[in-house]
Amino acid sequence: MSEHELRVSKIRDGTVIDHVEGGQALNVLAILGIDGSEGFGVSVGMNVPSDRLGRKDIVKVEERELSQSEVDVLSLIAPEATINIVRDFEVVEKNRVTRPDSVTGVLSCPNRNCITNADEPVDTRFDVVADGVRCDYCSTILRADIADHIDV
Amino acid sequence: MRQDHLITATQLSRDDIEAVLDRARAVADDPAAYADRHAGRVLALCFFEPSTRTRMSFDSAAKRLGMNTVGMGDVDSSSVSKGESLSDTVRVIEGYADALVLRHPSEGAATLAAENVSVPVVNAGDGAGQHPSQTLLDLHTIRENHGLDDLTVGIMGDLKYGRTVHSLAAALTNFDANQHFISPESLRLPRSVRFDLHETGAQMREHTDLEDVIGELDVLYVTRIQKERFPDENEYHRVAGEYRIDAETLEDASEDLTVMHPLPRVDEIAPDVDETDHARYFEQAHNGIPVRMALLDTLMENAEAAEGMEVDR
Numbered sequence: 001m002s003e004h005e006l007r008v009s010k011i012r013d014g015t016v017i018d019h020v021e022g023g024q025a026l027n028v029l030a031i032l033g034i035d036g037s038e039g040f041g042v043s044v045g046m047n048v049p050s051d052r053l054g055r056k057d058i059v060k061v062e063e064r065e066l067s068q069s070e071v072d073v074l075s076l077i078a079p080e081a082t083i084n085i086v087r088d089f090e091v092v093e094k095n096r097v098t099r100p101d102s103v104t105g106v107l108s109c110p111n112r113n114c115i116t117n118a119d120e121p122v123d124t125r126f127d128v129v130a131d132g133v134r135c136d137y138c139s140t141i142l143r144a145d146i147a148d149h150i151d152v
Numbered sequence: 153m154r155q156d157h158l159i160t161a162t163q164l165s166r167d168d169i170e171a172v173l174d175r176a177r178a179v180a181d182d183p184a185a186y187a188d189r190h191a192g193r194v195l196a197l198c199f200f201e202p203s204t205r206t207r208m209s210f211d212s213a214a215k216r217l218g219m220n221t222v223g224m225g226d227v228d229s230s231s232v233s234k235g236e237s238l239s240d241t242v243r244v245i246e247g248y249a250d251a252l253v254l255r256h257p258s259e260g261a262a263t264l265a266a267e268n269v270s271v272p273v274v275n276a277g278d279g280a281g282q283h284p285s286q287t288l289l290d291l292h293t294i295r296e297n298h299g300l301d302d303l304t305v306g307i308m309g310d311l312k313y314g315r316t317v318h319s320l321a322a323a324l325t326n327f328d329a330n331q332h333f334i335s336p337e338s339l340r341l342p343r344s345v346r347f348d349l350h351e352t353g354a355q356m357r358e359h360t361d362l363e364d365v366i367g368e369l370d371v372l373y374v375t376r377i378q379k380e381r382f383p384d385e386n387e388y389h390r391v392a393g394e395y396r397i398d399a400e401t402l403e404d405a406s407e408d409l410t411v412m413h414p415l416p417r418v419d420e421i422a423p424d425v426d427e428t429d430h431a432r433y434f435e436q437a438h439n440g441i442p443v444r445m446a447l448l449d450t451l452m453e454n455a456e457a458a459e460g461m462e463v464d465r
């Protein structure tokens with residue numbers, strides 16, 4: 001199935017996040033803080049056949065370009081993603097995501113006894129380690145289940 | 153040690169540890185020389201969890217350096233129970249004291265506290281996290297009995313929730329130490345501690361039976377298995393019983409084996425062990441005084457040097 005068959009229409013201005021691991025599209029939107037109430041156009045393709053990933057998700061967001069910190073966090077759940085910036089129907093920039101050194105304020109700590117889960121005025125902070133992330137406060141390591149702890 | 157705080161044992165290098173332990177030796181040799189070292193300074197003892205001996209140990213160490221101490225009273229009657237955040241509490245207490253010692257039931261509490269104040273913070277236990285000042289006195293005890301290299305150490309009991317275990321295991325990676333971890337399957341070292349040990353290339357093995365390794369050990373560090381860790385009381389009694397030692401258990405051990413325990417013990421070390429030459433846990437507890445004096449002295453010195461630098465600039 002080619003992309004135009006998906007009825008995920010081309011966008012004029014915005015961002016196309018391609019090669020997202022199948023099933024992670026809604027988490028991508030969560031990371032971006034998009035729930036539809038913002039008013040801009042959002043299209044999501046899920047479980048699209050992909051040569052590289054087997055199946056992939058695609059997220060298109062109109063009139064919105066991603067910040068570096070948003071791209072950093074995306075890299076944790078969609079390490080193969082490509083970010084296409086579209087202006088006037090043309091892809092003007094195409095980037096692969098890269099893993100950041102740390103992620104602040106996006107994930108919640110899975111350790112219920114962590115001080116970041118008490119009622120403290122503090123953002124969570126995780127170091128990115130070999131195959132996951134690690135809480136800077138309690139040292140708990142979060143691996144495959146990162147997407148379950150997105151807190152936005 | 154050029155650190156501002158003592159939060160986890162993973163932050164400590166071999167040099168940091170040896171500097172504090174050298175100073176602890178000097179303190180033990182001539183306590184009078186340290187008696188007025190920090191006169192006029194105040195140490196706040198912030199214990200959000202019941203503790204008698206760690207608090208008394210810091211209190212006594214501070215007073216032997218000429219410091220005064222202030223405490224919070226019972227957790228139940230303090231503002232903690234009125235819902236004030238830890239961040240706010242330590243910011244207020246910072247105004248009353250020149251350094252803080254913190255014990256708190258949540259992991260990461262000391263890290264958070266240190267981010268909110270500019271005076272030195274010592275982590276005296278954060279939930280199932282770390283207890284690094286205990287580790288310094290543990291290492292002092294090991295050093296005085298065996299030295300810190302070419303060591304084989306067995307750590308037994310509740311390795312999952314035991315904060316003294318987490319700190320000791322991390323600190324031992326600075327030395328040439330083989331570490332054996334002996335526990336029931338359900339109380340193995342947590343993933344984060346194993347991760348750090350693997351990262352540093354530590355020589356470590358995990359066991360469920362003390363018998364497998366007792367003959368190889370220079371040090372056996374016993375910790376308490378708590379009833380609360382088991383959903384079922386019978387299961388607790390069955391499991392805990394397998395991790396108790398008595399004089400007979402130690403018959404297979406090396407003559408020079410040192411048995412340690414962070415105390416308080418309940419029944420995991422039988423009283424008949426006290427009569428053997430292996431028992432060092434009371435000596436270990438007493439080492440808390442010179443080691444905590446050395447630690448506080450070092451941190452206060454660092455803080456004063458930092459203040460001096462600001463003035464000079």
Ligand SMILES: [Zn+2]
Nearest residue numbers: 109114135138
């Ligand atoms: Zn945490």
